Amino acid sequence: xxxxxxxxxxxxxxxxxxxxxxxxxxxxxxxxxxxxxxxxxxxxxxxxxxxxxxxxxxxxxxxxxxxxxxxxxxxxxxxxxxxxxxxxxxxxxxxxxxxxxxxxxxxxxxxxxxxxxxxxxxxxxxxxxxxxxxxxxxxxxxxxxxxxxxxxxxxxxxxxxxxxxxxxxxxxxxxxxxxxxxxxxxxxxxxxxxxxxxxxxxxxxxxxxxxxxxxxxxxxxxxxxxxxxxxxxxxxxxxxxxxxxxxxxxxxxxxxxxxxxxxxxxxxxxxxxxxxxxxxxxxxx
Numbered sequence: 229x230x231x232x233x234x235x236x237x238x239x240x241x242x243x244x245x246x247x248x249x250x251x252x253x254x255x256x257x258x259x260x261x262x263x264x265x266x267x268x269x270x271x272x273x274x275x276x277x278x279x280x281x282x283x284x285x286x287x288x289x290x291x292x293x294x295x296x297x298x299x300x301x302x303x304x305x306x307x308x309x310x311x312x313x314x315x316x317x318x319x320x321x322x323x324x325x326x327x328x329x330x331x332x333x334x335x336x337x338x339x340x341x342x343x344x345x346x347x348x349x350x351x352x353x354x355x356x357x358x359x360x361x362x363x364x365x366x367x368x369x370x371x372x373x374x375x376x377x378x379x380x381x382x383x384x385x386x387x388x389x390x391x392x393x394x395x396x397x398x399x400x401x402x403x404x405x406x407x408x409x410x411x412x413x414x415x416x417x418x419x420x421x422x423x424x425x426x427x428x429x430x431x432x433x434x435x436x437x438x439x440x441x442x443x444x445x446x447x448x449x450x451x452x453x454x455x456x457x458x459x460x461x462x463x464x465x466x467x468x469x470x471x472x473x474x475x476x477x478x479x480x481x482x483x484x485x486x487x488x489x490x491x492x493x494x495x496x497x498x499x500x501x502x503x504x505x506x507x508x509x510x511x512x513x
Contacts, residue, residue: 329451
């Protein structure tokens with residue numbers, strides 16, 4: 229979900245230089261924010277549409293810029309809109325100027341996560357077990373980018389549960405590195421995490437229960453497209469609306485990208501596409 233290193237997706241051209249595809253061409257621009265599942269599905273559709281003769285360009289930017297780009301007709305579509313909760317504020321700003329795709333993934337959620345060998349099960353137990361998560365004397369929650377929705381929710385959780393913890397902002401890659409080091413050493417750690425994410429397929433992890441409901445209930449992930457896209461590209465519109473993924477299909481896609489090299493996501497995506505032709509046929513008939 230959240231930011232990977234920015235070199236993973238090349239910036240093809242600037243937002244200000246983009247124009248929406250006309251009805252007689254096969255050029256499509258997909259907005260991509262640097263979250264693991266978003267990079268995966270953007271590259272998936274770049275390959276699938278490329279096989280159908282489309283010239284697909286990936287435009288890298290933050291969510292707010294991408295949403296506005298779709299609303300203005302400068303980006304054809306994007307795939308990372310968590311509703312009804314997480315992305316409601318930015319979506320509400322553009323909803324009258326875009327059309328929804330999906331949902332393409334159900335039961336997306338986020339919260340505080342620990343390895344399953346950690347004995348606590350609830351956020352309410354964190355203060356009583358501070359020594360487990362102490363580094364240099366101060367217990368820490370390892371987070372991601374400071375401006376992300378997940379970090380904002382975690383600050384709310386810190387207040388709601390009166391947590392005597394430092395919420396340490398970093399990045400998705402730094403958080404994952406800390407988690408993997410802890411797993412290798414079987415050390416306690418608490419991190420901010422979400423589903424879908426490839427790390428769930430690699431380690432046994434668990435959400436800490438959230439009895440106060442700070443992190444909310446599960447969202448679904450939608451896409452948004454320009455209001456004219458359906459008319460311009462009716463076949464692509466049909467394929468996108470038929471497209472559905474779950475923990476297994478999306479998890480294996482993300483894992484294959486990591487396996488083949490995260491800096492070249494198209495490589496792992498192509499391996500996954502070739503291994504999942506029956507599923508793809510269900511989307512693109």
